[in-house]
Amino acid sequence: MDQVLYSTPDNPAPENRTEGYFETHDGHRLRYAVFRSGAQVARGTVVILHGRNEYIEKYFETIRDLTAKGLWVATFDLRGQGGSQRLMKRRNHGHIRRFVDYEHDLDTFLEKVVLPDTRLPFYLLAHSTGGLIALSAAPYLTTRIDRMVLSAPFIGLTGQTASPRVIRAVAGTLTALGLGFLPLTSKLKEPDFSHNPLTSDEQRFDRNVAMMTAHPELTLGPPTARWLTEAFRTIDRVTSPNHLFSITIPTIVIAPTRDGVVPYTAQERLSRYFRAGQLVPINGARHEIFQERDIYRAAALAAFHAFIPGSDAEENQDVAALGT
Numbered sequence: 185m186d187q188v189l190y191s192t193p194d195n196p197a198p199e200n201r202t203e204g205y206f207e208t209h210d211g212h213r214l215r216y217a218v219f220r221s222g223a224q225v226a227r228g229t230v231v232i233l234h235g236r237n238e239y240i241e242k243y244f245e246t247i248r249d250l251t252a253k254g255l256w257v258a259t260f261d262l263r264g265q266g267g268s269q270r271l272m273k274r275r276n277h278g279h280i281r282r283f284v285d286y287e288h289d290l291d292t293f294l295e296k297v298v299l300p301d302t303r304l305p306f307y308l309l310a311h312s313t314g315g316l317i318a319l320s321a322a323p324y325l326t327t328r329i330d331r332m333v334l335s336a337p338f339i340g341l342t343g344q345t346a347s348p349r350v351i352r353a354v355a356g357t358l359t360a361l362g363l364g365f366l367p368l369t370s371k372l373k374e375p376d377f378s379h380n381p382l383t384s385d386e387q388r389f390d391r392n393v394a395m396m397t398a399h400p401e402l403t404l405g406p407p408t409a410r411w412l413t414e415a416f417r418t419i420d421r422v423t424s425p426n427h428l429f430s431i432t433i434p435t436i437v438i439a440p441t442r443d444g445v446v447p448y449t450a451q452e453r454l455s456r457y458f459r460a461g462q463l464v465p466i467n468g469a470r471h472e473i474f475q476e477r478d479i480y481r482a483a484a485l486a487a488f489h490a491f492i493p494g495s496d497a498e499e500n501q502d503v504a505a506l507g508t
Contacts, residue, residue, distance in 0.1 A: 188203040188204060188205075188215060188217070188267070189201075189203050189217060189240060189241065189267075190241055190395070190398070190399050190402070191241075192391075192394050192395050192398050194391050194394065195241060195244055195245075195391050195394070195395055196244070197241070197244060198219050198244055198247050198248050198251065200219065200220045200221075200222065200251075201217055201218060201219045201220065202217065202218045202220075202301065203215075203216070203217040203218075204216060204217075206260070206292065206293065206296050206297055207292075208263065208285075208288065208289050208292055209288050209289075209292055210285070210288075212263050212268070212269045212271075212289075213268065213269040214260050214261060214262075214263060214268040214269065214289060214293075215240065215260060215261045215266060215267035215268050216240075216258070216259065216260035216261075216293065216297055217240050217258075217259060217260075218256065218257070218258045218297065218301055218302060219247050219250075219251055219256065219257040219258075220251070220256050221250075221251040221252070221253075221254050221255055221256055222251070223254035225254070226254060226255070226256050226303035227253070227254040227255050227493045228255055228256070228303060228304060228305045228306065228307055228330070228492075228493050229255065229256040229257065229258055229298060229302040229303050229304070229305075229306050229307070230250050230255050230256070230257050230258070230307045230308075230309050230492070231257075231258050231259065231290075231293075231294070231298060231306060231307065231308050231309070231329075232246075232247075232257060232258075232259035232309045232310070232311075232314075233259075233262075233290065233308065233309070233310035233311070233314030233315070233317055233318055234259070234261065234262055234265075234266070234311060234312075234313070234314050235311045235312030235313045235314055235315075235338070235472075236262075236265070236278060236312065236313040236338075236404070236407065237265060237278065237403065237404040238261075238262075238265070238266065238311070238312075238314075239261050239265065239266030239267060239402045240259055240260075240261060240266065240267070241395050241399075241402065242392060242395070242475070243259060243474070245388075245474075246474045247259075249485060253489060255307075255492075255493070256302050256303050258293070258297060258298045258301075258302050260289075260293050260297075262286060262289070262313070262314075263280070263285060263286070263289055264278065264279055264280060264404075265278065265404045266402050266404075267401075267402060272365065272408075275401075276403070276404060276405035277365070277367055277404075277405060277406070277407075277408050278367075278404045278405065278406065278407040278408060278411050279365065279407070279408045279410060279411050280408075280410065280411045280414055280415075281410065281414075282414060283317075283320070283414040283415060283417070283418045284320075286317045286320075287317060287320055287321040287324075290317060290321055291321075291324075294306075294328055305330040305493065306328060306329050306330060307329065307330055307331050307332070307333070307492045307493070308325070308329045308331070308332040308333070308433075309332075309333045309335070309488070310332065310333070310334050310335065310337070311334075311335040311336060311472070311473075311474070312335070312336055312337065312338045312445070312446065312471070312472075313338045313415070315334040315335060315336065315337025315338060315339075315437075316337055316338040316339060316415065316418055316419065316422065318332055318334060318337070319334070319337060319339070319422040319427075319431070320418055320421070320422050322430075322431040322433055322435075323427070323430045323431055323432075325433060326432055326433055329433055330433070330434075330493075331433065331434050331435070331491060331492050331493075332433050332434070332435040332436075333435070333436055333438060333487075333488050333491060333492065334435060334436070334437045334438065334461075335438045335473050335474065335484070336438070336439065336440055336443055336445070336446050336451065336471050336472075336473060337437065337446070337451065337454070338415065338419070338445075338446055339419050339422070339423055339446060339450050339451065339454055340419070340446050340447045340449075340450030340451075341445070341446070341447075342443075342444065342445065342446065342447045343381050343444040343445055351368065351412060352412075352413075352416050354368060354409070355368060355409040355410075355412035355413045355416070356409075356413050356416075358409035359409050359410050359413040363409065364408060364409045364410030364413065365408055365409075365410065366408060366409055367405065367406040367407060367408050367409070368406065368407075368408075368409060368412065369406050375389075375393045375396070377389045377390070380470075381443075381444025381445055381470060381471055382444070382445070382470055382471050382472040382475065383470050383471075383472050383475045383476050383477075384468075384469075384470055384476060384477050384480075385475065385476055385477040385478075385481075388475045388476070389475070392475065423450075423453075423454060423457075425457040428454070428457040428458045428459070428461075429457070429459060431458065431459075431460050431461070432460055433460055434460055434491075435458070435460050435461040435462070436461065436462050436463075436464050436487060436488075436491050437451055437454060437455060437458070437461055437462070437463050437464065438464050438466060438473055438484050438487055438488070439451040439452065439463055439464065439465050439466065440465075440466050440468075440469035440470055440471060440473050440476075440480070441465050441466065441467050441468060441469065442468055442469060442470050443469075443470060443471045444470055444471055445471040446471065448465075451463065452465075464484075464487045466480050466483050466484055466487075468480060469483075469484070
């Protein structure tokens with residue numbers, strides 16, 4: 185049997201888990217894992233949705249934090265990245281045909297893995313692109329997901345050589361010409377801590393680089409024009425007041441104020457029309473808050489645990505304990 189998850193010396197895989205693959209509605213094979221807490225009574229299950237170019241191994245530390253609090257964790261690699269089936273012959277191209285495919289995959293994961301194999305209630309922790317997927321799917325998740333935590337949701341773009349307007353125009357033109365499979369750049373950036381917009385924690389940065397070096401098959405290169413076009417269209421839709429008004433799942437948006445990928449101002453603006461959402465700024469933190477220095481990461485985790493499971497889950501846990 186092929187190995188499903190990978191460990192490195194400074195990033196071992198958590199124990200007490202189930203791992204494997206599930207099939208999407210259109211026949212793609214996606215890698216997943218479920219991590220169980222050692223607590224006698226589970227406080228619920230956190231479904232983690234990754235950002236672009238992320239994979240399960242990157243969340244091992246956070247998964248341990250969550251299971252230590254009595255929560256189970258279920259997560260999967262998005263289609264076309266990590267250990268999931270790639271969508272193009274050139275494996276390193278980050279591609280998507282339709283953004284809604286991500287939402288269908290989440291729906292399939294909930295039906296095939298989370299519902300039968302984990303513990304109620306269900307919560308969603310979504311980072312960056314995962315946050316955009318969660319925002320898009322949220323109106324249809326009301327009966328499944330009790331609460332959502334969005335970490336630096338991808339609702340804008342900053343820190344690029346070209347302006348977002350130029351990137352939109354070029355990506356849209358290539359897609360319209362049938363060249364959506366092309367990336368806007370062929371350059372692969374070498375990991376460089378001194379100029380990275382993701383984290384100010386050098387140890388965690390080096391840990392992630394070590395995983396990428398040991399298992400380059402998990403990594404991804406630049407997004408294609410089609411991926412960008414689909415993402416921008418989705419951003420426009422989910423940030424509209426009408427869409428935000430339709431979301432009723434209680435939500436917090438954990439927003440790093442020094443985010444070098446998604447503008448903090450865009451996350452702040454999102455909260456103005458998001459009646460079910462509340463902004464939680466993390467002053468000084470960069471984009472990948474759960475890969476950040478302890479001072480920032482602890483603040484994000486404190487916000488998470490203050491919000492999840494929440495009072496309803498605590499009452500359910502007490503009832504469950506009485507019945508044991």
